[in-house]
Amino acid sequence: MSEVWAAWILEWLLAAQFVLRDGLHALGLTPLVAGQPGWPFAERLSAEMMWIDPGHARRVAITGICVVVAVFFFVIAIAVALWCRRVRSTLIAGLMGVAFIAVLAAPWPASHLLWVPAVPTSLHRSDSGFQPAGIMRGQALFQQNCAQCHGADARGQGPLASTLGRWPPDLTGGLLWKRLEGELFWRVRHGMRDERLGRETMPGASQTQLSDADIWQMLDYLQARASGQSLRDLGAWERPVRMPSFALRCRYGAQRRSDGLKGQRVLLVLPSRTPLSAPPEDPRMVSVTVRASVDVVDFECLADDAQLLPALALLLGEREQDARGFQLLADRDGWLRARSAPGRSAWSEDDFVCRTGVQRADKPVADANAQGLDALLRRMDDNPVKPVRAGFPH
Numbered sequence: 030m031s032e033v034w035a036a037w038i039l040e041w042l043l044a045a046q047f048v049l050r051d052g053l054h055a056l057g058l059t060p061l062v063a064g065q066p067g068w069p070f071a072e073r074l075s076a077e078m079m080w081i082d083p084g085h086a087r088r089v090a091i092t093g094i095c096v097v098v099a100v101f102f103f104v105i106a107i108a109v110a111l112w113c114r115r116v117r118s119t120l121i122a123g124l125m126g127v128a129f130i131a132v133l134a135a136p137w138p139a140s141h142l143l144w145v146p147a148v149p150t151s152l153h154r155s156d157s158g159f160q161p162a163g164i165m166r167g168q169a170l171f172q173q174n175c176a177q178c179h180g181a182d183a184r185g186q187g188p189l190a191s192t193l194g195r196w197p198p199d200l201t202g203g204l205l206w207k208r209l210e211g212e213l214f215w216r217v218r219h220g221m222r223d224e225r226l227g228r229e230t231m232p233g234a235s236q237t238q239l240s241d242a243d244i245w246q247m248l249d250y251l252q253a254r255a256s257g258q259s260l261r262d263l264g265a266w267e268r269p270v271r272m273p274s275f276a277l278r279c280r281y282g283a284q285r286r287s288d289g290l291k292g293q294r295v296l297l298v299l300p301s302r303t304p305l306s307a308p309p310e311d312p313r314m315v316s317v318t319v320r321a322s323v324d325v326v327d328f329e330c331l332a333d334d335a336q337l338l339p340a341l342a343l344l345l346g347e348r349e350q351d352a353r354g355f356q357l358l359a360d361r362d363g364w365l366r367a368r369s370a371p372g373r374s375a376w377s378e379d380d381f382v383c384r385t386g387v388q389r390a391d392k393p394v395a396d397a398n399a400q401g402l403d404a405l406l407r408r409m410d411d412n413p414v415k416p417v418r419a420g421f422p423h
């Protein structure tokens with residue numbers, strides 16, 4: 030089964046779980062947990078196995094269709110029985126029979142592959158907005174509350190690490206993307222236990238003064254930090270990273286936020302060491318100049334957020350002073366895709382550091398004649414990214 034199919038099935042399964050969660054809450058059957066409807070079951074659907082085992086994904090998809098067919102015929106049979114009193118009972122029995130056969134015919138997948146343990150916040154989505162101030166505040170909170178075990182750089186080498194029963198994991202690798210963000214939230218909030226040994230392996234942040242918003246901000250920081258480390262170690266953003274959301278003002282139009290630029294490509298120009306002149310306007314993208322201490326004239330859009338440069342430095346895996354002079358390109362969906370190092374006069378293929386997109390079958394590979402920035406933009410457009418967390422499209 031192709032990846033496109035697996036992604037499609039998983040998108041539907043995730044949507045079905047959201048509908049169930051929100052429906053139960055709307056009926057008043059489940060409470061809000063940390064501001065969002067809680068997941069009331071001890072398990073949720075697992076997605077990872079469906080990527081690994083196409084046969085399992087196929088069984089899940091066919092079973093899903095059989096269940097929908099069974100429910101459909103069952104409901105029709107009940108409706109006919111209730112409202113059409115003169116209808117022959119053989120019709121009702123026939124409809125019920127089809128529903129029954131659909132259930133029997135379904136190739137039910139093994140339940141231990143289908144379900145994984147869940148927590149009330151499993152399906153929660155961060156509401157922090159990935160804003161520069163939140164990312165930087167998350168960094169400060171992490172240094173105060175977590176670095177003693179996880180290390181100031183989040184790689185698991187804190188001063189207390191060797192005294193713990195379990196070594197803290199490196200949070201700058203792929204671990205964060207192997208988890209649903211709501212489950213990370215729960216673990217940071219309530220801590221973690223080793224059920225076999227019956228003891229706590231990590232204390233929960235709820236024992237401290239940390240609020241829910243603080244936890245989401247720390248997770249934003251960790252994601253930015255992990256992205257920067259990936260760029261340093263592998264020369265690529267292995268997992269797609271969003272352009273942070275910040276306020277900006279543009280020469281044309283009113284003051285607005287960067288989220289309003291969705292649908293357009295965005296060039297982020299970080300302040301350079303030498304006095305900055307904004308890049309010439311380019312119809313292919315909106316250029317946003319990140320304000321330095323010096324005044325910038327002639328900008329198309331200007332971001333005044335003092336935390337944007339340090340937040341982007343984290344994403345680049347650079348110290349703040351070394352991030353000066355970089356340029357970043359975001360695609361039309363708001364994902365950061367390319368970065369150009371200071372002092373480079375033209376863009377090249379090597380700058381395309383987020384390539385995890387799936388090549389669309391209907392689009393040819395980038396035009397061989399296109400070069401530099403043109404080629405890069407075309408590849409960006411032809412390969413939209415498909416972020417995945419814990420196996421689910423995100």
Ligand code: HEC
Pocket residue numbers: 171174175176177178179189193195196197198200208212213216217221222223230231232234247
């Ligand atoms: C007393 C030491 C200690 C402190 C303090 C601590 N952690 Fe941990 N953390 C650990 C250990 C040990 C693990 C691994 C636990 C396990 O796998 O059972 C862990 C695991 C994690 C994980 C991985 C969870 C997963 O799904 O595998 C995250 C994320 C995390 N910690 C974040 C934080 C944050 C954020 C803070 C600060 C609010 C923090 N930790 C404070 C020791 C600590």
